[in-house]
Amino acid sequence: MSEEQLGSNVTRRDFINAGAACATSLAISETVLANPADATSEKKTAPITKPYLTPGKDFGDVSRGDPKPHKLIGAAQAEARLTPDTWRLEITADPFVEEPHTKVPATLTKSLTLADGTALDFKQLLDLGKKHEVHFLKAMQCLNIDTPLGQGLWTGVPLREVMKLCGKMNNVRRIYYWGFHNNDAKQVFKSSVTYTNAMETPPNELPVFIAYKLNGEAISPERGGPVRMIVPWSHGYKSIKWLQHIFVTNDARNNDTYSTGNNDPESFLKSAAYMDKSPDGKKFKVGEAVEISGTVISGPSGVKRVEYWVRKVGDKPTTLGDDAPELLQGPWIPCEMQEQPNWNNVFPEGIKANKVLGFDKNMGKALSWPLRYSMCSYGATIKGLKIGQYEVRARSVDLNDFAQPEPRPTQKSGRNGIQVRRFEIV
Numbered sequence: 001m002s003e004e005q006l007g008s009n010v011t012r013r014d015f016i017n018a019g020a021a022c023a024t025s026l027a028i029s030e031t032v033l034a035n036p037a038d039a040t041s042e043k044k045t046a047p048i049t050k051p052y053l054t055p056g057k058d059f060g061d062v063s064r065g066d067p068k069p070h071k072l073i074g075a076a077q078a079e080a081r082l083t084p085d086t087w088r089l090e091i092t093a094d095p096f097v098e099e100p101h102t103k104v105p106a107t108l109t110k111s112l113t114l115a116d117g118t119a120l121d122f123k124q125l126l127d128l129g130k131k132h133e134v135h136f137l138k139a140m141q142c143l144n145i146d147t148p149l150g151q152g153l154w155t156g157v158p159l160r161e162v163m164k165l166c167g168k169m170n171n172v173r174r175i176y177y178w179g180f181h182n183n184d185a186k187q188v189f190k191s192s193v194t195y196t197n198a199m200e201t202p203p204n205e206l207p208v209f210i211a212y213k214l215n216g217e218a219i220s221p222e223r224g225g226p227v228r229m230i231v232p233w234s235h236g237y238k239s240i241k242w243l244q245h246i247f248v249t250n251d252a253r254n255n256d257t258y259s260t261g262n263n264d265p266e267s268f269l270k271s272a273a274y275m276d277k278s279p280d281g282k283k284f285k286v287g288e289a290v291e292i293s294g295t296v297i298s299g300p301s302g303v304k305r306v307e308y309w310v311r312k313v314g315d316k317p318t319t320l321g322d323d324a325p326e327l328l329q330g331p332w333i334p335c336e337m338q339e340q341p342n343w344n345n346v347f348p349e350g351i352k353a354n355k356v357l358g359f360d361k362n363m364g365k366a367l368s369w370p371l372r373y374s375m376c377s378y379g380a381t382i383k384g385l386k387i388g389q390y391e392v393r394a395r396s397v398d399l400n401d402f403a404q405p406e407p408r409p410t411q412k413s414g415r416n417g418i419q420v421r422r423f424e425i426v
């Protein structure tokens with residue numbers, strides 16, 4: 001199944017429910033179009049109930065494989081080493097050499113292999129966690145699907161700590177990894193990070209980590225359990241599920257499975273506002289308020305605000321490019337952003353907010369909002385529209401004042417086109 005098809009499944013899914021909940025729960029900005037200057041004077045103070053964490057079962061799913069690894073049960077699941085007891089992680093080195101780019105092979109002082117009984121097991125991973133455990137709130141966003149799949153609090157051990165088990169490495173420039181793939185080479189879905197990404201995490205930056213918990217619980221088979229890679233800054237394809245192999249190489253060229261699909265295999269999440277389905281296709285009576293809502297993800301360039309633009313259209317509106325002059329002109333009106341909650345009421349028991357990466361060590365507040373690589377909700381109430389057909393769009397503006405979908409050279413470095421919803425006032 002292509003990700004385009006997966007995308008439409010995802011759109012039909014629970015985001016719609018989440019959106020409906022949001023409309024009643026957000027502190028919503030109310031805008032009377034006749035006088036946008038009044039926008040902020042009329043705030044609702046309804047309590048926020050839209051969840052910050054998506055339960056594992058409610059994530060949109062992007063899984064390859066036949067059968068899909070999470071469909072294996074009983075003996076087949078154990079044989080695939082997809083239970084905590086049977087799970088093993090191998091770490092080996094690539095002997096590959098080829099002039100002129102790879103003159104010498106990568107080596108590890110100590111490989112971890114099934115064959116010699118040294119592969120890492122689940123208990124050893126948890127033991128590493130006692131000393132090195134990290135937690136990070138991350139939105140899972142597929143590079144090719146224009147709706148976030150969900151957001152979780154992921155817990156695990158930095159990849160650098162696991163790599164240390166192999167002793168000194170030589171001539172390692174990339175670190176590849178892949179998960180269970182039915183012993184069928186054609187089904188391998190692999191991804192990679194650079195040596196620097198894995199080993200030289202700058203202070204207060206985010207490590208690549210090997211996760212064993214989602215929202216404080218074991219990672220379900222569907223979410224890639226028992227063990228999954230998490231690459232905080234990247235789109236979903238770097239966060240390999242059912243992780244079982246790490247492979248170091250001196251071939252510096254990126255040949256992630258994703259690179260063959262015309263994707264940017266080094267993409268970072270893009271700052272972008274995504275819209276909930278409602279009010280698409282709905283009719284409202286004159287005088288009735290139209291509520292819009294959605295989620296905004298922060299890429300590395302942050303989010304300054306989310307804004308919307310509503311325009312009156314004829315029966316058959318022409319499609320507008322993301323750089324159409326009337327779209328750029330607006331007027332774009334700021335939306336209300338979901339506020340930070342008391343995180344200790346949101347995070348699972350035992351995980352204090354001040355222990356989560358990206359959160360203030362004393363106050364337990366996210367140091368940026370929305371937290372980088374995470375998402376929060378936004379909403380707005382539109383009033384004062386006359387009878388007619390309308391389109392509404394929302395976009396994020398980053399901290400460099402780039403409005404979505406900028407700055408990006410191609411949608412294949414992360415789909416963040418401006419979304420549109422159509423409705424009618426009768």
Ligand SMILES: Nc1nc2c(c(=O)[nH]1)N[C@H]1C(S)=C(S)[C@@H](COP(=O)(O)O)O[C@H]1N2
Binds near residue numbers: 061178189238239
């Ligand atoms: N082993 C494996 N890992 C994988 C995939 C896969 O097909 N197989 N899909 C990737 C892609 S493209 C995405 S977007 C995310 C989706 O994560 P989710 O299904 O937990 O939402 O998983 C990634 N990890």
Ligand SMILES: [Mo]
Binds near residue numbers: 003062141144236
């Ligand atoms: Mo993806």
